[in-house]
Amino acid sequence: MILRGIGASEGIGIGKAVCIREQKLDYSMVHYGGKNVEKSRLQDALARFEEKTNRMAQRLSAQVGSKEAQILTGQIMMLNDPFMQSQMQDAIEAGQCAEAAVDQVCTLYAEMFAGVDDELMRQRASDVRDIRTRMLAILLNSGGMDISELPAGSVLVAHELTPSMTVGLKKENVVAIVTKTGGRTSHSAILARAMELPAVLQVRKGTEQIKDGDSLIVDGSEGIIQLNPDQQTLSQYLKKQAEFAHQKARLNVYRDKETVDAEGRHFSLYANIGSVTEAQTALQAGAEGIGLFRTEFLFMDRQNSPSELEQYEAYLAVSRTMAGKEVIIRTLDVGGDKAVDYLGMEREENPFLGHRAIRYCLDRPDLYKVQLRALLRAGAEQKNIKIMLPLVTSLEEVRQAKRLLECCKQELEAEKLPYDKEMPLGIMVETPAAALIADLLAQECDFFSIGTNDLTQYVMAVDRGNARVENLYTPFHPAVLRLLAQIIQAAAKAQIPVGICGEAAANPGLIPLLLTFGVDEFSVSVASVLATRAHIHQWRASEAQAVSQEAMGLSTAAGIEGYLYSAAKR
Numbered sequence: 303m304i305l306r307g308i309g310a311s312e313g314i315g316i317g318k319a320v321c322i323r324e325q326k327l328d329y330s331m332v333h334y335g336g337k338n339v340e341k342s343r344l345q346d347a348l349a350r351f352e353e354k355t356n357r358m359a360q361r362l363s364a365q366v367g368s369k370e371a372q373i374l375t376g377q378i379m380m381l382n383d384p385f386m387q388s389q390m391q392d393a394i395e396a397g398q399c400a401e402a403a404v405d406q407v408c409t410l411y412a413e414m415f416a417g418v419d420d421e422l423m424r425q426r427a428s429d430v431r432d433i434r435t436r437m438l439a440i441l442l443n444s445g446g447m448d449i450s451e452l453p454a455g456s457v458l459v460a461h462e463l464t465p466s467m468t469v470g471l472k473k474e475n476v477v478a479i480v481t482k483t484g485g486r487t488s489h490s491a492i493l494a495r496a497m498e499l500p501a502v503l504q505v506r507k508g509t510e511q512i513k514d515g516d517s518l519i520v521d522g523s524e525g526i527i528q529l530n531p532d533q534q535t536l537s538q539y540l541k542k543q544a545e546f547a548h549q550k551a552r553l554n555v556y557r558d559k560e561t562v563d564a565e566g567r568h569f570s571l572y573a574n575i576g577s578v579t580e581a582q583t584a585l586q587a588g589a590e591g592i593g594l595f596r597t598e599f600l601f602m603d604r605q606n607s608p609s610e611l612e613q614y615e616a617y618l619a620v621s622r623t624m625a626g627k628e629v630i631i632r633t634l635d636v637g638g639d640k641a642v643d644y645l646g647m648e649r650e651e652n653p654f655l656g657h658r659a660i661r662y663c664l665d666r667p668d669l670y671k672v673q674l675r676a677l678l679r680a681g682a683e684q685k686n687i688k689i690m691l692p693l694v695t696s697l698e699e700v701r702q703a704k705r706l707l708e709c710c711k712q713e714l715e716a717e718k719l720p721y722d723k724e725m726p727l728g729i730m731v732e733t734p735a736a737a738l739i740a741d742l743l744a745q746e747c748d749f750f751s752i753g754t755n756d757l758t759q760y761v762m763a764v765d766r767g768n769a770r771v772e773n774l775y776t777p778f779h780p781a782v783l784r785l786l787a788q789i790i791q792a793a794a795k796a797q798i799p800v801g802i803c804g805e806a807a808a809n810p811g812l813i814p815l816l817l818t819f820g821v822d823e824f825s826v827s828v829a830s831v832l833a834t835r836a837h838i839h840q841w842r843a844s845e846a847q848a849v850s851q852e853a854m855g856l857s858t859a860a861g862i863e864g865y866l867y868s869a870a871k872r
């Protein structure tokens with residue numbers, strides 16, 4: 303039987319199910335001992351909670367890293383919040399025992415956080431539920447299940463994996479994690495990835511069917527669980543598991559290496575991210591910076607646009623995570639296939655050619671200035687943020703955006719708010735118009751980043767999401783490749799750095815061409831960082847040059863692709 307969820311941590315785990323049932327924390331038999339007694343029981347429990355949590359954080363810090371340990375110390379801060387504390391005291395004053403006070407206040411907070419349309423807030427709900435369970439266990443003297451004692455080869459199956467549960471995990475005993483709730487950016491997912499344990503989360507239907515001792519295969523790359531698989535499936539997955547381990551071991555060697563070609567020439571290797579939490583994953587994956595932060599994701603799945611403060615906090619968090627490294631933040635790239643309902647964008651016949659991205663933003667200075675101000679302010683501390691404009695087609699757009707940016711600077715100056723006065727401004731080169739006037743644009747920009755996803759779509763006149771014309775959507779077409787070479791040349795002539803942040807940056811076939819054309823920076827999805835570094839390492843400039851020359855002499859996409867794959871180094 304196959305169950306499906308979200309693949310939240312890559313890899314394949316094969317083992318026996320251990321189902322973690324909710325702990326029974328019944329306090330109906332507890333007598334109210336009077337205000338003073340209950341208050342002192344609560345104080346004792348708080349002190350023990352703090353002591354236990356600090357111990358767990360130290361263990362986690364040693365096992366995984368200090369960033370992950372902060373998730374736990376954050377729980378102590380949360381529980382010590384004066385308002386939360388006073389609500390617990392009030393409940394005791396009103397005649398509740400310490401258990402009821404903790405239960406009621408934590409449940410209230412968890413519901414409040416869970417109702418907010420924001421991933422980070424929802425994670426807090428999970429933290430408060432964890433605090434509730436652990437505080438009740440302390441008050442009731444209930445040991446609960448000791449996860450650190452699980453037998454080797456266990457697959458943990460739980461409703462939710464709380465950070466404190468994760469700490470008890472021993473990598474030598476647990477081979478995978480399956481939960482009913484939790485998203486890719488939930489703390490459980492972050493920790494699972496940090497511990498490199500395959501995890502499938504949000505298995506909404508079917509976790510009830512898993513019983514203790516069932517055989518499970520957890521494919522964290524595909525988000526699939528095989529429940530009691532037959533022999534044939536098992537051997538298929540054993541093979542897949544071995545391949546994965548082999549591949550990982552091979553690539554891991556590159557985690558702390560510099561990104562250089564075979565002769566030591568250096569390139570920057572950055573990651574593309576869509577959320578604040580992904581910046582941490584990028585760093586752990588060996589990224590040397592952020593080449594594209596798709597900020598439109600901050601605007602999605604909610605009822606109204608994020609405030610200046612909320613955006614400022616998000617950009618600052620990424621900037622701090624990447625301290626000492628560059629962070630290129632793209633301004634709102636809405637429209638096309640990325641709809642944001644509350645922005646009131648009209649339905650259009652051809653949304654990819656319509657009122658979107660920079661076009662929309664320049665017509666909504668009220669909205670755009672909020673983002674620009676947030677960016678300028680967030681850059682004040684680390685001075686590592688660069689602003690990038692999407693879908694540029696003309697010089698006027700760049701100039702208009704610069705005027706708005708100037709206006710924001712003057713406002714911040716008048717308000718005496720700190721901001722980065724020298725924040726660089728660059729553009730995505732992702733339209734044929736921008737590519738063809740790259741020499742002119744380079745005079746007015748601090749950097750370029752080539753968006754091959756859109757560039758290919760517009761050059762080839764192929765909707766990048768339309769499966770019927772998928773065969774025509776290829777960056778190997780000589781038209782796309784000639785434009786790439788031209789854009790990179792224009793940047794070099796103007797002496798501005800040029801990166802590439804479309805999917806093509808991670809395409810092994812294209813790497814010798816990009817090296818030869820003179821790209822300074824590759825920005826790829828987090829999962830592709832190490833593989834891209836490994837590919838770059840393989841090439842000598844002269845070999846890449848010869849392959850590039852041969853490829854550019856061919857006249858069809860199929861011919862070029864076939865040749866480049868045969869020439870690619872494995």
Ligand code: PEP
Binds near residue numbers: 755756
């Ligand atoms: C691109 O167009 O190549 C790009 C990186 O941006 P997006 O995929 O977000 O359009």
Ligand code: MG
Binds near residue numbers: 692732753755756
């Ligand atoms: Mg794009």
